[in-house]
Amino acid sequence: xxxxxxxxxxxxxxxxxxxxxxxxxxxxxxxxxxxxxxxxxxxxxxxxxxxxxxxxxxxxxxxxxxxxxxxxxxxxxxxxxxxxxxxxxxxxxxxxxxxxxxxxxxxxxxxxxxxxxxx
Numbered sequence: 598x599x600x601x602x603x604x605x606x607x608x609x610x611x612x613x614x615x616x617x618x619x620x621x622x623x624x625x626x627x628x629x630x631x632x633x634x635x636x637x638x639x640x641x642x643x644x645x646x647x648x649x650x651x652x653x654x655x656x657x658x659x660x661x662x663x664x665x666x667x668x669x670x671x672x673x674x675x676x677x678x679x680x681x682x683x684x685x686x687x688x689x690x691x692x693x694x695x696x697x698x699x700x701x702x703x704x705x706x707x708x709x710x711x712x713x714x715x716x
C-alpha cells in the first residue's frame with residue numbers, strides 16, 4: 598500500500614510526500630523482509646518443523662528451498678531500493694527504471710534504430 602501511495606503522490610507532483618512515503622516503504626521493506634522474515638519464517642520452516650514433526654520429507658526440502666530463494670529475491674529488491682536512495686541522495690534523475698541496465702532502442706524518422714541515451 599505504501600508503494601502505491603508513493604506512486605500516486607509522485608504522479609500528483611507532491612514530491613515531499615512521495616519522498617516521505619518512499620522512506621516509509623524502504624524502512625518497512627527492510628524490517629519486514631530482511632529482518633523479520635529470516636528470524637521468524639525461515640527459522641520456523643527450517644528448524645522448528647524438524648522439532649515438531651521429527652522427520653525430513655522431500656516436499657519439506659522443496660518448500661524450504663523456495664522460501665530461501667524468496668529471501669534471496671528480497672535482498673535483490675532491497676539492493677534496488679538502496680540504489681534508488683543513493684541516486685536520490687546524489688540528486689540524480691530517478692524517473693527511469695532501475696531494473697534494466699540498458700534502455701530499449703527508439704526509432705528515428707528514417708526508421709533506423711537509435712539507442713536511447715542514459716541520463
